[in-house]
Amino acid sequence: MTVLRGLLGPLLAISGALVVSAVFLAGLGADPGAALFALADGAFGDRLALQNTLVRAGPLVLIGLAVAVAFRCGLWNIGGEGQLYLGALAATAVATRLAGPVPLPLALLAGTAAGAAWAGIAAALRVSRGVSEVLSTLLLNFIAILGVAWAVHGPLQEVAGAYPQSDAFPEAARLGFLPGLARVHVGLLFALVLPVGIWLLMFRSAAGLRLRAMGLAPAAARYAGVSPERETYRVLLLSGALAGFAGALEVCGVTGRLFQNLSPGYGFTAIAVALLARLHPLAVLPAGLFFAALASGSGAMQRAAGVPSVTVQVIEALVILFSVGFALPRRSA
Numbered sequence: 001m002t003v004l005r006g007l008l009g010p011l012l013a014i015s016g017a018l019v020v021s022a023v024f025l026a027g028l029g030a031d032p033g034a035a036l037f038a039l040a041d042g043a044f045g046d047r048l049a050l051q052n053t054l055v056r057a058g059p060l061v062l063i064g065l066a067v068a069v070a071f072r073c074g075l076w077n078i079g080g081e082g083q084l085y086l087g088a089l090a091a092t093a094v095a096t097r098l099a100g101p102v103p104l105p106l107a108l109l110a111g112t113a114a115g116a117a118w119a120g121i122a123a124a125l126r127v128s129r130g131v132s133e134v135l136s137t138l139l140l141n142f143i144a145i146l147g148v149a150w151a152v153h154g155p156l157q158e159v160a161g162a163y164p165q166s167d168a169f170p171e172a173a174r175l176g177f178l179p180g181l182a183r184v185h186v187g188l189l190f191a192l193v194l195p196v197g198i199w200l201l202m203f204r205s206a207a208g209l210r211l212r213a214m215g216l217a218p219a220a221a222r223y224a225g226v227s228p229e230r231e232t233y234r235v236l237l238l239s240g241a242l243a244g245f246a247g248a249l250e251v252c253g254v255t256g257r258l259f260q261n262l263s264p265g266y267g268f269t270a271i272a273v274a275l276l277a278r279l280h281p282l283a284v285l286p287a288g289l290f291f292a293a294l295a296s297g298s299g300a301m302q303r304a305a306g307v308p309s310v311t312v313q314v315i316e317a318l319v320i321l322f323s324v325g326f327a328l329p330r331r332s333a
Contacts, residue, residue, distance in 0.1 A: 035304070042298070066241075087245060088148070091248035101173075104252060111248025119137070
């Protein structure tokens, strides 16, 4: 029954958002049934559509997990986008600039470490100077994005110098594809396994109890011997590592090189993923798949229903708004 009650809120949120979206589409003169069917068909209608959805779901799940961990521990990590970019940047530097064949684990490790280090800046500012992590992680996003833009125009630009992008990764630093799938790389398996691992850490270990205690009652946690400063570092480093790992997987498994605008906003959408999941690690997986389906199916809805592209973006924003609004846990007075 507890699991069912936990699922009820997100399901109502999704249902309510789709109903309001249908009314909105009808007001525009479109056929709501046809438009929503096209949305679902574009996300799951054939093999290629399903693969596109799964590819988008991977980073949303991993960064959504990063956000959920931080939020549950009382820290507002808004910097998943920047941590993803830093992870991709570090993985690219290792894969394309080290001499000799670079093993894939080394590139993935570099990306994970870079994401953790980028979040660690926000942790250090909060602990040492009292700077809100909301402000620091948000601003660090822009620095990371501009840093990648500088890198692909400078030290990491391809040898030919024709385009603002890195050289293609060597095969040794590329992720293979799952059997029978032409686009879905094996890194997607991490998006299936890591939510379980984070759940075990948060709810079945003493370390997770300390982290959750800091988020629920910092004063009581300190009285019990928990150091909020130490746990702040641990939480943000873990959160940043997950987002950086997502960035490394993106360049090693999807794009095969680094370029500007690598992410379509995964780090920001992941905040909605985490909130729809009610900050539960296991629920992040279906929530990430839902938002990936929205992104994958929006183009098909535009083509099939004749809905202008700007309207499709408005509908996506409406779905996110209603999902987050319904999914937020209630606070006692």
